[in-house]
Amino acid sequence: MFASWHKYASLMHFHALSQRVSPWCFGLSAVLFAAGLIGGLGLAPTDYQQGESFRIIYVHVPSAWLSMFAYIVMATAGALSLIWKVKLGEVIARACAPLGASFTALALVTGALWGKPMWGTWWAWDARLTSELLLLFLYLGYIALQAAIDDRRAAARAGAVLALVGVVNIPIIHYSVEWWSTLHQPATITKLGAPSIATSMLIPLLLMAFASQVFFFAVLLVRTRCEILEFERHTQWVKALVGRSSMPTVIA
Amino acid sequence: MNDFFAMGGYAAFVWPAYGLTAVVLALNAILPCRRERALLRQLAAEAKRQGSQ
Numbered sequence: 001m002f003a004s005w006h007k008y009a010s011l012m013h014f015h016a017l018s019q020r021v022s023p024w025c026f027g028l029s030a031v032l033f034a035a036g037l038i039g040g041l042g043l044a045p046t047d048y049q050q051g052e053s054f055r056i057i058y059v060h061v062p063s064a065w066l067s068m069f070a071y072i073v074m075a076t077a078g079a080l081s082l083i084w085k086v087k088l089g090e091v092i093a094r095a096c097a098p099l100g101a102s103f104t105a106l107a108l109v110t111g112a113l114w115g116k117p118m119w120g121t122w123w124a125w126d127a128r129l130t131s132e133l134l135l136l137f138l139y140l141g142y143i144a145l146q147a148a149i150d151d152r153r154a155a156a157r158a159g160a161v162l163a164l165v166g167v168v169n170i171p172i173i174h175y176s177v178e179w180w181s182t183l184h185q186p187a188t189i190t191k192l193g194a195p196s197i198a199t200s201m202l203i204p205l206l207l208m209a210f211a212s213q214v215f216f217f218a219v220l221l222v223r224t225r226c227e228i229l230e231f232e233r234h235t236q237w238v239k240a241l242v243g244r245s246s247m248p249t250v251i252a
Numbered sequence: 253m254n255d256f257f258a259m260g261g262y263a264a265f266v267w268p269a270y271g272l273t274a275v276v277l278a279l280n281a282i283l284p285c286r287r288e289r290a291l292l293r294q295l296a297a298e299a300k301r302q303g304s305q
Contacts, residue, residue: 041256060269
């Protein structure tokens with residue numbers, strides 16, 4: 001009795017909390033994006049090897065980082081739902097997938113737009129690019145699995161297993177530039193010792209990366225609220241909530 | 253200003269990258285918010301139907 005009440009309550013409280021937090025996340029990410037764009041397009045100097053084309057880094061690297069980060073969040077939420085039966089894990093994992101898929105596709109396309117002028121090719125079957133493409137297929141597979149299974153609990157379990165198996169791809173993406181000789185350049189920031197990038201180039205990159213993370217959380221909160229509403233649509237608290245929120249429009 | 257838009261000859265690569273990023277961000281922000289509003293309307297309509305029965 002207490003256990004079931006507790007589970008409902010956590011979704012209910014998360015829903016209420018997220019309504020208060022998500023507008024602030026959207027606002028903060030907008031400010032950070034603006035600062036990152038001014039720094040990246042305006043203040044950062046021209047790269048001595050790549051010319052102005054290096055400015056693609058400010059949209060490519062944050063989306064690539066986010067593509068992996070979103071997957072880790074999705075797999076962690078899936079593990080929580082699978083092992084400890086945390087309902088919030090189910091809804092968060094489902095909310096992550098479209099976000100992660102879109103940023104993975106963006107990382108691939110902006111990478112191609114950077115690769116063409118620098119490498120002379122849009123695409124190469126090298127380790128970094130191929131493992132990132134596999135990440136996109138993992139997201140799409142997860143989304144297809146959710147759409148194919150009608151029972152939401154069963155879909156969440158199957159999705160969590162897929163997400164956890166796919167986690168092996170994340171270190172492969174990260175270390176691919178070290179393990180294999182690839183066309184893709186090695187890491188700029190996350191290597192041992194000092195980052196090999198000028199501070200005036202680095203700060204806009206960190207701003208854009210932080211902006212994307214905050215934006216991810218903002219959208220994740222909205223998507224999770226939708227999943228919660230669908231998941232709990234027959235509960236009393238959702239009925240009370242929609243009754244309240246629709247009060248002014250009932251007449252219209 | 254023209255120099256800025258020319259991007260040192262890389263305009264055809266830099267601006268599509270930024271444009272697509274803007275599109276992905278906009279869709280990610282707009283679609284879930286619209287879905288939430290539609291869902292709340294739908295659930296409210298269902299609740300009203302059940303209430304009048």
